[in-house]
Amino acid sequence: MPSINHESWSKRLSRELSAAWAIARKDMRIYYLKPNIIVSGILFPLFMFLAFAIGKNAPPGTLIPGLISITLLFSASSIEPVSIPIERRVKTFDRLLSAPISLYSLVSGESLSGFLYSLGIACLPLAIGIVVFSTPIVNAPVLVVAMILTAFCFATLGTLFAAYPTENVGEVMSMLNTVRLPLIFISGVFIPISTMPEIGQEIALISPLTYGNDMIEYAYTGRSLFSPLLDIVVQVVFILVFQITANYLYKKFNE
Amino acid sequence: MQAIEVSHLIKKFGSLTALNDINFSVDEGETFGFLGPNGAGKTTTIRILTGISRPTSGTATIFGHDIEHDTIAARQSMGIVSENSNVYDDLTAWQNMIFSAELYHVGRNEREKKTTELLKIFGLYERCNDKVHGFSKGMKRRLTLAMGLVNSPRLLFLDEPTSGLDVQSNLIIRDVVTDLVREGVTVFLTTHNIEEANIMCDRVAIINKGNIAAIDAPESLKKTIQSVQSIEVSFDRSSADQLDELRRLPMVNDAQKAGDKFKLYTEDPSEVIDAVMAYAHTHNLKVMSITTLGPSLEDVFIRLTGLQRKGGAVHAID
Incomplete structure (x- = not known):
């Protein structure tokens, strides 16, 4: 049998990508319509948004960027914290861990399903903004890039939290929510960062949602706190940090 | 390879x-x-x-x-x-x-x-x-x-x-x-x-x-535990005391009941066969079948892992 070591890198990469895609497709088939995913990925951000938006006097159309941001945050990070503990419990996760694929492919495949789910769900507020409120989009390409990066960033965050070695979905969700919920208050989604106290502004800098929301705001209004380029760079850094940390933790917790 | x-x-x-x-x-x-x-x-x-x-x-x-x-x-x-x-x-x-x-x-x-x-x-x-x-x-x-x-x-x-x-x-x-x-x-x-x-x-x-x-x-x-041999015997009638009585026969190290059969562990099968026949005669029992068995892989397993037989089942010592 020919050794994998002697394979060309392109062939190896192609194998790894197709395995990651197979994992993502498996998750789509199994988990996208699970009730707890729908609750935490769709209903939860919607109700959170309504709770804050109703009290505001702003025209509804201007709230669309914020709704897109929190939809991306919640939906992208909801798939893996549900699917991975379930798969640990029924031992199908061992099937993935023992397959001839790298841990990076496994982690990427898991994140990919959250990413695609999130993009699909985020199209809903986007469509509502266009069709119902005629909310203008100033820079569509920036919006597309912002949605892609934000969705992938939070999908990897979900995969990172799901590395915690438990078979209990609630345990992962509780830990994740202690991070997700504060993020929506410190990232400029409901309260503009410029109006926050100094300490709040400093904390906002360490939130990945700050940069995704900033880009989405830019795409809709042409105004932003940082340049879109900086937002992109910071989000890429967050994605890499989450991905590498997730990879390390999956390896460590399985030793 | x-x-x-x-x-x-x-x-x-x-x-x-x-x-x-x-x-x-x-x-x-x-x-x-x-x-x-x-x-x-x-x-x-x-x-x-x-x-x-x-x-x-x-x-x-x-x-x-x-x-x-x-x-x-x-x-x-x-x-x-x-x-x-x-x-x-x-x-x-x-x-x-x-x-x-x-x-x-x-x-x-x-x-x-x-x-x-x-x-x-x-x-x-x-x-x-x-x-x-x-x-x-x-x-x-x-x-x-x-x-x-x-x-x-x-x-x-x-x-x-x-x-x-x-x-x-x-x-x-x-x-x-x-x-x-x-x-x-x-x-x-x-x-x-x-x-x-x-x-x-x-x-x-x-x-x-x-x-x-x-x-x-x-x-x-x-072969490494040939000392663990056994006799499997069944009688035409059984009673509650039979297992204990058989366990007390000379040269029987242990006895178990499995269905209608008794399994008697010994290092000397021929001596135990004689004792079983004598026991049957004394208690007016008819021997339906009697077989000499060598050690099973289970016996090897039990010997090597230090487990114990108890009431026909195997229990860990610790």
Whole structure:
């Protein structure tokens, strides 16, 4: 049998990508319509948004960027914290861990399903903004890039939290929510960062949602706190940090 | 080439030593049984051999590929059938098979051909488009085995393959494994069914408390404890006191009741036969059958693992 070591890198990469895609497709088939995913990925951000938006006097159309941001945050990070503990419990996760694929492919495949789910769900507020409120989009390409990066960033965050070695979905969700919920208050989604106290502004800098929301705001209004380029760079850094940390933790917790 | 080569493998979890410097090798084409009581280190060994866990020290190679440093190449040649039927209940049998094939990089045409072939062999083709959550335990087990074979492995890890299964599934699985062995596939079998290991394995290793207690062919292992022989006897009538009375016969070390038979352990079968006949005569009993038995693999297992027989069942001393 020919050794994998002697394979060309392109062939190896192609194998790894197709395995990651197979994992993502498996998750789509199994988990996208699970009730707890729908609750935490769709209903939860919607109700959170309504709770804050109703009290505001702003025209509804201007709230669309914020709704897109929190939809991306919640939906992208909801798939893996549900699917991975379930798969640990029924031992199908061992099937993935023992397959001839790298841990990076496994982690990427898991994140990919959250990413695609999130993009699909985020199209809903986007469509509502266009069709119902005629909310203008100033820079569509920036919006597309912002949605892609934000969705992938939070999908990897979900995969990172799901590395915690438990078979209990609630345990992962509780830990994740202690991070997700504060993020929506410190990232400029409901309260503009410029109006926050100094300490709040400093904390906002360490939130990945700050940069995704900033880009989405830019795409809709042409105004932003940082340049879109900086937002992109910071989000890429967050994605890499989450991905590498997730990879390390999956390896460590399985030793 | 050795299918598996394990050298000075140690695995520690904090202060607990799960594997204590174990060494063994499995030849290509061999059926190798791995027996041990719960907590002996079987699962830890399999998790290391399949690259899920990392050893604290020592090495394990699969067809020459180091499982720790050349993991993907080592895994490519193996099929894994875990103790739990770890199939995706929300996918159909077909989707489960295809997913498994994709993970093992089986080409598109080959994966559909192989899936059809295996589902037919395992009697699941008619249900291939049904979601697995409606399958019986036996069907899920057969699907798990089919998924483990989708990449045509050279080495198959079989963890408790027939535990608690219906007769049909049991027969199908044993037939398939027999065919695989005939085709030269190496089988690494862990089982609690010692008779299964006795029948199927070329060699068995008995692991206890993280140490390999013995490795040999089943018949060779039995020879090492020839002192554990037994007489199996049944009478035309039985009474509540019979077991205790038989246990008190001269030269009987232990006695068990199994159905309508008594099994008397001894180092001197001919002496015990005389004593049994005398006992039958005294109690006006008719001997329906009497057989001398050599030590079974179970006896070897019990002797080497320090377990104890109690009321016909086997109990851990600790």
